[in-house]
Amino acid sequence: MQLITFTIDGQSFAIESRYVIEVLPLVPHRQLPMLPDYVAGMFTYRGHLIPVVDLGIRLRGRPATRRLSTRIIVVHFTSTAGDNAPGRAVRVGLVAENVIATCHAEEADASYPALRLDNAPFLGGILRVRQATVHLLDVERLLPPEIVSGLFPDEPRRALP
Amino acid sequence: MTPDSGPRAFPVAGQPPLPIRTIPPPDCWRTIGVSGDRSCAELETFIHCRNCPVLAEAARTFFDRPAPDGYLENWTAILDAPEAPATTAATSMLLFRLGREWFALPAEVLVEVTSLRPLHRIPHRGAGVLEGLVNIRGQLRLCVSLRGILGLADLRASASGGDGDPGPPARLLVVESRAGAAEMWVFAVDQVAGVQRVERGALRSVPSTVSQSAARYSQTLFDWQGQAVGVLDDERLFADLRGMMAS
Secondary structure (H helix, E strand, O other): OEEEEEEEOOEEEEEEHHHEEEEEEOOOOEOOOOOOOOEEEEEEEOOEEEEEEEHHHHHHOOOOOOOOOOEEEEEEEEEOOOOOOOOEEEEEEEEEEEEEEEEEHHHOOEEEOOOOOOOOOOEEEEEEEOOEEEEEEOHHHOOOHHHHHHHOOOOOOOOOO | OOOOOOOOOOOOOOOOOOHHHHOOOOOHHHHOOOOOOOOOOOHHHHOOHHHOHHHHHHHHHOOOOOOOOOHHHHHHHHHHOOOOOOHHHEEEEEEEEEOOEEEEEEHHHEEEEEEOOOOEOOOOOOOOOEEEEEEEOOEEEEEEOHHHHHOOHHHHHHHHHOOOOOOOOOEEEEEEOOOOOOOEEEEEEOEEEEEEEEEHHHOEEOOOOOOHHHHHHOOEEEEEOOEEEEEOOHHHHHHHHHHHHHO
């Protein structure tokens, strides 16, 4: 399992690279009113508007610093949020710091199982890779179901291949 | 943008300093590494600074800076463009140079690129097109002059006149007809730039000012690194070669 690593407020985190479509520079995005702070806004991605989530705010309550290595990771996943539909293909941009490396979970020499917290269902296992610990995040649970169904109201209902 | 004198340790709020900042000197690859006097003991292990984790860490700090002017605006413009339809509209081309001109052949016809080797000339044959026979993996193949076919013979004379830097090595290209007739041809080129993907949309037609013999084989052009590259029509080329050899 390949992971793409980044930092939030100095701490290492990772998501599985199978969710990742592309990593982009932190291009300007328009803000959305009436949404939680961590939904940073919307930006034009290859001709489509997609929402951006600031992982700095989502995880630590502080926006990611604006540097060249702070990037937007465009991820896709199938959302089952909201209704009992088979699932919708959803694309979201994740803002994170130090998006400059990947690693393999198989390299981990120690691990801690995924945390089970009701207020943070996206926190996954903790791995020790190359003398550093990295906390895995579950991309599909980063956004609460009501936010996903609110952000993607008219997405055609289709499953990802 | 101001020219950087090297990677700098930008302070990062709330972040522990990276290990690089504790290892003196800060730009060791310039002082004791491959760009310096090569006195670094680690070179025994890593051979070149690019394999060394110190340089890797330093390279990471290179991104700890604000985005350069215009960079994000440029990317916004790139992302405004709709997604390119998946790859069917692209084709792979082998790029090579004859004299000063660049040409491309569809990668499907390429069998191999190989080094120059002795040529066995055949007396009384070819009239400038057939150069002779070459040994390609134990088989004698017909080696032809693509310059002669394309009418570039005079260019070769002027290009080879200046001696000095020999430049990239000349190569032999082994190509095969796509028709399945199992005919192989070999010809020499001055340089090979590898196989490149070319969007079909990037192909444009040849201006009418191009000489007749070259235009016969290349109806389309595309731009590559500021050069116009002529795409050769392999079927017409092979058909004509067949005709020339039969006569």
